[in-house]
Amino acid sequence: MGVIERDPYTGHGTTGHEWNGIKELNTAVPWLIWAFLIGSVAFSILWWILMPAWPLGTTYTKGLLGDDVRKDVAAHLQAAKEERSVWMNRIEKEDFAAIQADPALMKDVRETGHALFGDNCAACHGVKATGGPGFPDLIDKAWLWGGTPDAVFQTIRVGINSEHPDSRAAQMPAWGKDGMLDNTAITNVVAYVYSLSHPGGEGKTSAEQVAAGKKVFEDNCVACHGTDGKGNTEVGAPDLTDDFWLYGGDEASIYNSVYDGRQGHMPTWENRISDADRKILTLYVLDLGRVSP
Structure with a gap:
């Protein structure tokens, strides 16, 4: 049986490994490490028991607490839908002036309108609604078809030179190309x-x-x-x-x-978004013009 070599300063045995005169000590694992490892294993076992964890073919262990994240998400979505329906019903029923006079309702309009505008309008009018060559600036208050809520709503609904039967139609003749003026x-x-x-x-x-x-x-x-x-x-x-x-x-x-000549084009949004969403977009772009410097 071999004799374990011990370090003369600490009293710990060595592992027999040596690097350039430096010998590795065979010290015990610190108790904090053992506590952490044991605690981690215990927590994992407890979590497996309490929470959904292990797949079982077509199902999984449900856990003693019966927690279901999918149900939680569905409940949150339902609550949000119910909350949204309250002010959406007001948007649908109230006229433009009444909505614009209600700060709380306009807050919802700005939040929802921002998302609607980004999804449907920003590609042409820009994320800041300032337009570009051939695409109108929506905050400069220069409206080709009128800047009243009803006029803007109608423009969004039927479009300009679109396929809608009631589309707004306009064209600047090509006075030179068509030989009408020298x-x-x-x-x-x-x-x-x-x-x-x-x-x-x-x-x-x-x-x-x-x-x-x-x-x-x-x-x-x-x-x-x-x-x-x-x-x-x-x-x-x-x-x-x-x-x-x-x-x-x-x-x-x-x-x-x-x-x-010039002939702009704006698609009809009648069959793409709801009347309520078109109303929100109308209020949103008019509000941009109102708050712009």
């Missing part, structure tokens, strides 16, 4: 339209060219944009006197719009 007339009317939103003129065009463009405008454009150029929400014609431009307000962009 280049001189187009250049002149562009100068006039530009001057409407830039009254100072900024020295870009002569007064004679603007005057000639006004005559072209009166002969060809007032039916939609009005004699004052302020547009017409009945036909979706934009106001040409403000600084909100769907396709750009510089002279080159205006020239392209006149020459090539």
Whole structure:
């Protein structure tokens, strides 16, 4: 029987392993480690007994506590559905003005509308609803078809140049591409339209060219944009006197719009989301415009 070598300083035996003169001691496992291991095993066994744990073919052990996370989730979802139904019923029954006057209800509108907008509208109008070339900014208060709740709701419902039978329909003719106006007339009317939103003129065009463009405008454009150029929400014609431009307000962009024409498109959402959700979206986008700087 071999004699166990002991460390002269600690009295512990050695394992016989040595690295560069350093010998490994054969010390006992600390009691804290034993306590942790024993406690972990005991807790695991207790958890297996109390909670659902072991698969048994088509079922599983239910545990003495009978806890069921799936049932808990279903109960939470049902409670949320019941809570949502309370204010959703009010959304469906109350008019726009009454909803807008109720801070608690508008809080629900903002929370739900944010998700609805992100899922259905942000792809075109942007996550901040500021739009982009060809896609309207929804917070600038420049509404082609009117910015009342009823008008916005109708636009969401039927769309613009969509397949809906009641779709809003609008098209800017291609005055140049289709040969209705020559280049001189187009250049002149562009100068006039530009001057409407830039009254100072900024020295870009002569007064004679603007005057000639006004005559072209009166002969060809007032039916939609009005004699004052302020547009017409009945036909979706934009106001040409403000600084909100769907396709750009510089002279080159205006020239392209006149020459090539424009025809926007917005899908109908009537069969995609419910009336209540369209109502929430209407209130949501109008609220964005109201709170925007």
